[in-house]
Amino acid sequence: SFQELEKILTQLDGRGYKAYKDLQGQYQWRDFTLSIDYVQGDPFASPSRIRVTVPGEKGGFPTELYDTPHKRRAVIDFLSRVVAKNIYRIYDHVGGSGKSGLLSIGHCGQEILERNYIVIDQNRVEARLEVGLPAAGRKILGREAKEIFLEAIPKIVEASLFFKAISKEGLFRQVNLVEDQYFLRQEMERYKLVAFVANGSILPRESGVSQKPMARGAVAFQSPKEYEIELHLPNYGYIKGMGIPEGVTLIVGGGFHGKSTLLQALELGIYDHIEGDGREYLVARENAVKIKAENGRRVEKVNISPFINNLPMGQDTVRFSTENASGSTSQAANIMEALEIGTDLLLIDEDTSATNFMIRDGRMQQLVQKEKEPITPFIDRVRSFYEEKGISTILVIGGSGDYFEVADHVIMMDEYRPKEVTLKAKEIIKGLQNPRKIEETSCLQESPPRTLLKATFPMEKRGIKIKPRGIHYITYNKTEIDLRDLEQLVDFNQTNSICFILQYIMEKPVKDQTALPEVVEKVYKDIMTKGLDEVSPFRGHPGNMALPRRYEIAGALNRFRNLKIK
Numbered sequence: 001s002f003q004e005l006e007k008i009l010t011q012l013d014g015r016g017y018k019a020y021k022d023l024q025g026q027y028q029w030r031d032f033t034l035s036i037d038y039v040q041g042d043p044f045a046s047p048s049r050i051r052v053t054v055p056g057e058k059g060g061f062p063t064e065l066y067d068t069p070h071k072r073r074a075v076i077d078f079l080s081r082v083v084a085k086n087i088y089r090i091y092d093h094v095g096g097s098g099k100s101g102l103l104s105i106g107h108c109g110q111e112i113l114e115r116n117y118i119v120i121d122q123n124r125v126e127a128r129l130e131v132g133l134p135a136a137g138r139k140i141l142g143r144e145a146k147e148i149f150l151e152a153i154p155k156i157v158e159a160s161l162f163f164k165a166i167s168k169e170g171l172f173r174q175v176n177l178v179e180d181q182y183f184l185r186q187e188m189e190r191y192k193l194v195a196f197v198a199n200g201s202i203l204p205r206e207s208g209v210s211q212k213p214m215a216r217g218a219v220a221f222q223s224p225k226e227y228e229i230e231l232h233l234p235n236y237g238y239i240k241g242m243g244i245p246e247g248v249t250l251i252v253g254g255g256f257h258g259k260s261t262l263l264q265a266l267e268l269g270i271y272d273h274i275e276g277d278g279r280e281y282l283v284a285r286e287n288a289v290k291i292k293a294e295n296g297r298r299v300e301k302v303n304i305s306p307f308i309n310n311l312p313m314g315q316d317t318v319r320f321s322t323e324n325a326s327g328s329t330s331q332a333a334n335i336m337e338a339l340e341i342g343t344d345l346l347l348i349d350e351d352t353s354a355t356n357f358m359i360r361d362g363r364m365q366q367l368v369q370k371e372k373e374p375i376t377p378f379i380d381r382v383r384s385f386y387e388e389k390g391i392s393t394i395l396v397i398g399g400s401g402d403y404f405e406v407a408d409h410v411i412m413m414d415e416y417r418p419k420e421v422t423l424k425a426k427e428i429i430k431g432l433q434n435p436r437k438i439e440e441t442s443c444l445q446e447s448p449p450r451t452l453l454k455a456t457f458p459m460e461k462r463g464i465k466i467k468p469r470g471i472h473y474i475t476y477n478k479t480e481i482d483l484r485d486l487e488q489l490v491d492f493n494q495t496n497s498i499c500f501i502l503q504y505i506m507e508k509p510v511k512d513q514t515a516l517p518e519v520v521e522k523v524y525k526d527i528m529t530k531g532l533d534e535v536s537p538f539r540g541h542p543g544n545m546a547l548p549r550r551y552e553i554a555g556a557l558n559r560f561r562n563l564k565i566k
């Protein structure tokens with residue numbers, strides 16, 4: 001009970017930090033149970049992990065609120081934010097050395113992701129928290145610890161995990177919002193659209209380092225009449241906006257007119273967004289992939305032959321490997337890896353592409369003969385991707401009209417407003433002779449399967465530590481995995497989950513006959529049926545996790561410098 005906890009904390013006061021280990025266990029409070037699952041070894045180590053659990057009937061959340069996976073995701077995300085707000089409001093941060101006094105729940109940004117910071121079902125409402133157990137130097141500060149456990153936490157639980165205590169309107173609005181976004185993504189397929197941007201959406205962000213909406217001066221999105229459609233959402237009702245059809249779509253326009261901003265918004269249209277974000281009714285196919293050039297990345301036995309052939313020294317491009325890819329080979333590898341996991345939509349921006357991968361104009365074709373050029377530019381493949389594989393492309397391009405010929409739709413950004421210019425572009429083609437020749441008409445061949453080998457994870461004497469460093473890096477013992485170019489990774493706890501998943505893959509002995517996408521699919525299935533906690537290495541508080549997509553999991557594997565493929 002809590003009296004017990006109080007007694008232990010009194011006894012611990014002034015002792016060495018290690019004595020905190022005595023706290024491990026469960027304590028009963030009037031309305032909830034506190035579980036101290038893991039106690040940090042010193043004040044500078046990762047914080048201690050605790051859970052607070054309210055019995056389901058006391059929590060009083062109606063089951064209809066979370067009777068589908070996406071509604072449950074909405075509720076969990078909402079309650080995580082409520083807990084975070086209440087920690088901020090109620091808890092007066094106590095000081096001390098290292099992480100002393102820290103009290104937090106997993107971080108939530110602009111996206112409503114699948115998270116494990118809260119558990120809600122008929123039996124319980126549970127929040128998973130992290131605590132920096134307070135110390136001065138390495139001496140336990142018992143009084144400060146009491147403040148956290150006996151004062152702050154009960155108040156935070158009281159204000160957050162009971163249906164009667166929280167803002168019902170806020171919760172319902174978030175559940176409705178997620179339901180609408182979920183519906184909208186399903187409608188995409190029915191209407192053969194790859195993206196939808198509601199009129200009134202706010203696309204630009206506050207700054208390069210903040211995903212909050214631009215506060216002042218943002219021009220709200222307005223669809224051109226030609227692309228405007230009206231949909232009926234279950235909660236919002238009728239909504240109008242721009243539907244981008246399947247096929248090849250160019251976004252053209254002068255510099256600074258908002259092309260990249262539109263594409264970046266579409267990239268994150270794979271996720272649901274919170275109220276007030278400005279992108280609440282902006283969605284893209286959930287398997288859309290941003291493709292960039294990524295100089296220097298490693299590539300392991302990827303079929304880049306649709307784009308690159310006849311390399312000097314007779315290098316194999318059907319099973320192409322390199323420790324240090326060029327702009328064009330990395331971009332080709334990124335596309336082929338996206339295909340391997342499965343995608344309906346490629347998103348490409350000229351700003352982050354290799355020029356020689358994107359275009360090769362008529363004059364250059366005359367000077368450098370096809371036989372001397374290993375690269376088949378994307379322009380000569382983009383149609384076969386759509387026609388043979390059903391993969392659409394949205395391409396930001398301000399610098400080459402050659403693409404008019406391969407586009408189904410051309411949209412021009414003009415002072416942040418999209419305009420339909422397809423007919424104009426097609427007339428220009430008719431009027432001007434272009435000396436450019438199409439270089440490639442052959443069909444896309446199936447790529448050979450890429451089998452993940454056990455040797456990817458060699459045994460090491462001291463064991464293997466896989467850890468996230470911010471959103472963009474993972475360290476695997478001494479090897480670093482660079483995820484900076486996986487632009488659709490948005491949350492540190494997605495990266496944390498990828499670390500757990502890599503460990504999970506490593507520990508469930510990989511049989512040397514499973515293709516990489518199947519390995520990813522298998523973990524994904526385990527998560528879908530048993531929940532995120534399933535792939536955590538920890539019992540009790542599993543660590544903060546947010547769900548990454550299959551593509552980002554495979555993306556981490558593909559960038560792992562130790563990856564071995566048969």
Ligand code: ADP
Nearest residue numbers: 204217218219254255256257258259260261416
């Ligand atoms: P482009 O790719 O066409 O060169 P960007 O998308 O990079 O242009 O946008 C240029 C600038 O305009 C950016 O600073 C961006 O924040 C701002 N911007 C983009 N869209 C809007 C908008 N709808 N309203 C206000 N500012 C915008």
Ligand code: MG
Nearest residue numbers: 259260261351
């Ligand atoms: Mg740009």
